[in-house]
Amino acid sequence: MxxxxxxxxxxxxxxxxxxxxxxxxxxxxxxxxxxxxxxxxxxxxxxxxxxxxxxxxxxxxxxxxxxxxxxxxxxxxxxxxxxxxxxxxxxxxxxxxxxxxxxxxxxxxxxxxxxxxxxxxxxxxxxxxxxxxxxxxxxxxxxxxxxxxxxxxxxxxxxxxxxxxxxxxxxxxxxxxxxxxxxxxxxxxxxxxxxxxxxxxxxxxxxxxxxxxxxxxxxxxxxxxxxxxxxxxxxxxxxxxxxxxxxxxxxxxxxxxxxxxxxxIDITDMEEQIACPHHPDNVKDVSEVVGTPIDQVFIGSCTNGRLSDLREVARVLKGKKVHKDVKLIIIPASKKVFLDALKEGLIEIFIEAGAMICTPGCGPCLGAHQGVLADGEVCLSTTNRNFKGRMGNKNAEIYLSSPTIAAKSAVKGYITNE
Ligand SMILES: CC(C)[C@H](C(=O)O)[C@@H](O)C(=O)O
Ligand code: SF4
Structure with a gap:
């Protein structure tokens, strides 16, 4: 059974x-x-x-x-x-x-x-x-x-x-x-x-x-x-x-x-994966989309807003600055995650890097609220859905990735795993 x-x-x-x-x-x-x-x-x-x-x-x-x-x-x-x-x-x-x-x-x-x-x-x-x-x-x-x-x-x-x-x-x-x-x-x-x-x-x-x-x-x-x-x-x-x-x-x-x-699924020779607009199954190897310019990065949600995610993001962002053309929004998945991240000094790293931190909750994930995208903008997000219009604008594009890729890309201004 x-x-x-x-x-x-x-x-x-x-x-x-x-x-x-x-x-x-x-x-x-x-x-x-x-x-x-x-x-x-x-x-x-x-x-x-x-x-x-x-x-x-x-x-x-x-x-x-x-x-x-x-x-x-x-x-x-x-x-x-x-x-x-x-x-x-x-x-x-x-x-x-x-x-x-x-x-x-x-x-x-x-x-x-x-x-x-x-x-x-x-x-x-x-x-x-x-x-x-x-x-x-x-x-x-x-x-x-x-x-x-x-x-x-x-x-x-x-x-x-x-x-x-x-x-x-x-x-x-x-x-x-x-x-x-x-x-x-x-x-x-x-x-x-x-x-x-x-x-x-x-x-x-x-x-x-x-x-x-x-x-x-x-x-x-x-x-x-x-x-x-x-x-x-x-x-x-x-x-x-x-x-x-x-x-x-x-x-x-x-x-x-x-x-x-x-x-x-054998991960041994697998590349990092990215879901491209406008569906979570439109997935490509990162090498196929490296270099795609981005306007916003969202790190959070019920998929990837937990402490282990934030630790990984902080590891990448420590001592770095978010690219001048990128808006980075980070939302801890819960009050507990937020407090733990504060105690560990992760929030300070995010703020120093130039990120916006918002109240624990769904945030920009479903587009009813914060972080709505402008026409033609591209967002790289750690969430689970990238449907057309998901982040509040049908004329925007959403890519989905891991927190690691999201953080690295926020620094470079384009999708990257380096
Ligand atoms: C608003 C709610 C009903 C919806 C869902 O059911 O999943 C939301 O959480 C989502 O992720 O799209
Ligand atoms: S909107 Fe839905 S998918 Fe997004 S964080 Fe909330 S519950 Fe999760």
Missing amino acids: TLAEKILSKKLGREVCEGETVEVDIDLVMTHDGTTPLSAKAFKEMTDKVWDNEKIVIIFDHNVPANTAKAANMQKIAREFVKEQGIKYFYPEGEGICHQVLVEKGHVKPNMIIAGGDSHTCTHGAFGAFATGFGATDMGFIYATGKTWIKVPKTIRVNVVGENERITPKDVILRICKEVGRRGATYMALEYGGEVVRRMDMEGRMVLSNMAIEMGGKVGLIEADEKTYEYLRKVGVSGEEILNLKKNAIRVNENEENYHKFIE
Whole structure:
């Protein structure tokens, strides 16, 4: 059985197979400032009391601080919902991006079924949780009942092997996006494994799981292991609970030949990867785009705004200046990341280099807010989507890369890996 099948089987207490439609109880629900109001509206058409106000987490991240009256009004509605329903876990403006905060606050654990009002909820697959995004109507139903229907997905197994110091988790996932294609995993589970994934820390694994949706994936799963449990310990999950999780650990046997597709990526001779306009699967070797002039660099988001990313950026930027024609925006993924980066002196390096630092949140990622591009401008971004218009202007172009390439390019003024 695949990891997706095993998680769902464990949850249901019986064996389920790909193709079956099952009703499941949700362990954890998350919506943000952008999706809480519509989900609450759908919910109110059904009932007036949420099924469990300790299992719903609401986080403000998409438009913080609010940039328009519309955004402020949405946040007001969401705040009222939090109060009225007595939502126990509410993380307001400034706490950070929902997918990062959920993990840092110890809400995410292996074998959970997580429903999020955001497509990148798949990020939590890095912890061996079946975590996926839903639209507002579904979220309303989930607020009300704690249940949903899931069709057990087919699985594409992706094994990443080899060794190559230059290759970061972002290069790996961009390479996978190229291989699978933007519709190649529609309604399927991606299951990542192999020696490279085993060696990867949790922040790296989250990068892989985060972008499962860019291939149409329902979930992006990675088996929980010692690294997972160590991370949980650090974010405050009790020893007793970790012991219990270990007892219930789910192991997959990748030789069982029950995968819809099996892909192997060898990074040994791979170049760094860049996604070119206007899709995350339009991926090229860096050598094919070296020299492309850029006007803006954005380092942040639920893909690459974590401490390990910022450390890498600081390593590159230390003692250097951002190119005079480039605007560099850096946004730590959460308040915790921001504070850790401050303590380590990373923020000082960024400011000295000429970067703008903004409030933890989604920032320019989806174009509703800061860092909107001008006509004809080119942005190199560490985010997960480069659709036409994504950063708020249809006449601009977005390339996606790792934080390393983004920082190096910000200094040179063009895309480079040197
Ligand atoms: C605004 C929100 C619903 C959206 C999503 O679901 O992913 C956003 O986070 C994105 O990345 O495009
Ligand atoms: S950082 Fe970007 S991709 Fe992630 S949740 Fe926010 S808008 Fe969506």
